[in-house]
Amino acid sequence: MKNFKCGVEIHQRLDSHKLYCNCYSNPSSAGGSAHGALFKRGLRAVAGELGGVDRAARFQAGLGKTHEYFAPYGECCLVECDDEPPREMNREALAQALRVAKSLEMECVDEVRVMRKTVVDGSAVSGFQRTALIALTGTLETSRGPVGVDSLCLEEESAAITPEGYRLDRLGIPLIEIATAPDIKDGVHCREVCEKIGLLLRSVARVQRGIGSIRQDVNVSIEGGARVEIKGVQDLKALPELVDNEVKRQEALIALKGKRVNASPVEDWSAEFASSPCRILAGKKVYGFQADCPGLLKTPVHEGKTLGNELAGYARASGARGVIHSDEDLTKYCLEDFPRKGLWIVCSDNKAALEAVRTRLLALGEGVPEETRRADGSRSEYMRPLAGGARMYPETDLSPVRVTRELFEGAGTGKGYEERVAEYIALGVGRALAEKAARSEKRELFESLAKEWDAKLVAGVLLEKLVELKRGGATVVGEEGLRGLFALHAQGLLTRAGLEEALSRLAKAKTKEFKPAIEKEGLRRLSPSEVERLAREFKGGFAAFMAAHRLNADPSDARKAFENG
């Protein structure tokens, strides 16, 4: 494929208080307030700094929606509600961003200037997302050569949409946005780049984990096509196919270049459906139009998707549930006897949605439009026109932040993923477990415990045994209890098996009472002489002995006893 260009934008939530206020929220963890304020707001399209109104903003403000918001009291204040100006930028989040920028060998700006990026779909109450450029021009090494990193920004997370409206607990969580240059070779490479950046972020910065805490947007274009942004990729495994499908989609649209389509205006066809056998449309307000290209909508765009599906996406972006057209199997709608001939398309209750479909159909001959699409597994659907630079406006409520030497150096340098894995291996942890530790959200706890106790034991207990117990529904000791048990193990008072047993058996005991508790629970490790005595009296071999005294006898003591005896 000629002139394939692909770059990604990665958005990672930081685990810190919000970027411009003192609220904290982690939507991936359980909890959150049930009580909060409910309110409704509308948004209008406004001009950018150079006077232009962004086409994406105009498109969405034109939908004339009123948005409903729920602001939980525990996770939101007046700042998220756009009823108080932002507080100063979260310096910890800025430090994390600088640290990531350093790891990618990027050039930081000298003065961070916060911008308002127009977003009028309602996901920001103010109508904009605050975003600031932190660094430019870096490099990421990959198996297929270096990939340029164009920019690193620090921005606000958007509000989460729910069937009742937007929830504001997510709004304002700091996000690092990393945009690569269009150096990605193909879909498989795209996945590698995303994985590498994800690992780097988790390794260098303090990030939130869980569903939605990291998102990928992919930009794809080919010769004769156009830049298309696919937003919200969650599953990296779907990336190769998603990129391939976008290439196929653009190729299919390029093949239609020059195609002339004529269409009638959108009109009210309700009368024709008044007593229609089609249950979806009967008695509804139905709009329709005809075009001179029967069969065209059957054109495959890529596997499992036709041009008809593609066009329906434009109707859905305007709030319709979809369209029905004559290139479909009409028997499923009981419309096989509908009298109109040639290509016709109908949509119920939403004239604007059908107008959007008609406009797109008439523009088919112009090739691939620049647009933003929403990822849906390995496919994508139209979302809105591609946003441009006209949507940026300076944030007048905030002063610029000077990146002083103190700030820059104080941010420190984070360790990369590979570096951490090598370090853990050097501490005696096997490669698989070391990789698990470096990826784990318990990484910081692991490192702190491994400083005091045997790293291999810590890794096994923390990343395997505890996970296994929790999966089985067991209640287990907390961090303090864990430290207590490792200490008892180090003092020779617990065997490894005894320690693992104690994880759940002592879940409810106080740490300072662990010593009597292990005695009471029969978990105390036997001294070598006690093991030797027991072994002497035991009828059977080493394996049977260990099976009987697994929790209390250390295998090395038992082995010695059997060898000596």
Place this chain on the structure above:
Amino acid sequence: MMGCVEGDRVRVTRGKLVVEGVLLPTEARGTVVVKLDSGYNAGFDAKKIVLKKLPGKRTALEKFESKKFIPAEGLEELALVAAGGTIASRLDYATGGAKMVLTPGELFAAVPELEGVASFKVSRPFTLASEDETPREWVTLAREVGKALNAGARGAIVAHGTDTLGYASAALSFMLSAGKPVAMVGAQRSPDRASFDGALNLLCGARYALGPFGEVAAVMHATPSDDYCFAHRGTKVRKMHSTRRDAFKSVNAEPLARVYPDGRIEKINESAKAREDGECRVRAVFEDKTGLLKAYPGAPPEQLDWFVDRGYKGVLVEAYALGHLPTQTLDPKKSWLKAMERAKEEGVVVAFATQCLYGRVNPFVYANLRKMSERGAVYCSDLLPETAFVKLGWLLGGLKDADEVRAGLLKDYAGEFNPRLTEADFY
């Protein structure tokens, strides 16, 4: 900057970093600010970079969408007096903050729905942030509004800054024998934002100005939602929050009405005056030498002397609760009795309103209150301190005799007294 001018296309080089964009004006010395092609602005240390001008057209900055107002046919005419404030503000490159510069055309572009509501005769007597306004500007505003109403406008909207919108509303309430509705509107978020709250306030303000009432009212968001506004009586309204959209509240009174952007108006306060389409009498006067003081623990009575020494004609004191000022202090120098006596002797009118805002002052409950009454203090019932201050200055501007002013302070001119405070007036 090496021959580069704001708006030029430039290239910034710093080591391996090379970026291009439009050079922006900046408030920060030693920093070069560039709008990159991605739309981001970024600042670079002027000493560390090489800045090069690139060929290409200079970009015009601060270009905002303006709109010629074309009302639908057959609509009634309203006066729109634009006085500045957040409702007419946007980015100022010199400071990086917002400033008051928007023209009425730009305001119409921000709220094109106004075209379907009324036609507007626009005037802009001044453009100020409301903290920069003085009582002289209230006189100008009253004359401007009075002139427009008498020239046939069905009602008037005054677009005003919110900080002193309560004061200005009270001033216009006293200065205009309105008869016709006057809506004072403002914004807590500027029109360069998609969440501009002034749009609803302007629309509802226009609806109020076309509506059935004959009073000056502040028409502002009733709730955090963009659904309707309250019309608050001009003499009973106060900004009660520094930043919220629904910052304005009626104090010691119910709002006059709920006003919806689609034109529905629901009356709440039974005492709301009905529209009278007669002539609007204008009494636009204000005595500049009117002062305002606040009681606080340890407040030196010399503060009052300071005003008397400088020839002030009247002073409004925000007294404690029922109208208390220190009278029997352990340190006799902290008692205000002497200063009050002196003010009375010098013919200075001293009036008290409560710093509790809610409730009434009362001259009788405690002995100390009676002592102040004997020294000429006027207890302004349930007036807000700001309204009492405005009323005092207005009366002093028109009346020569101090006793007439004292009597006038207790007379109702613009529905400023609520004779019945009920449980419902405090929420």
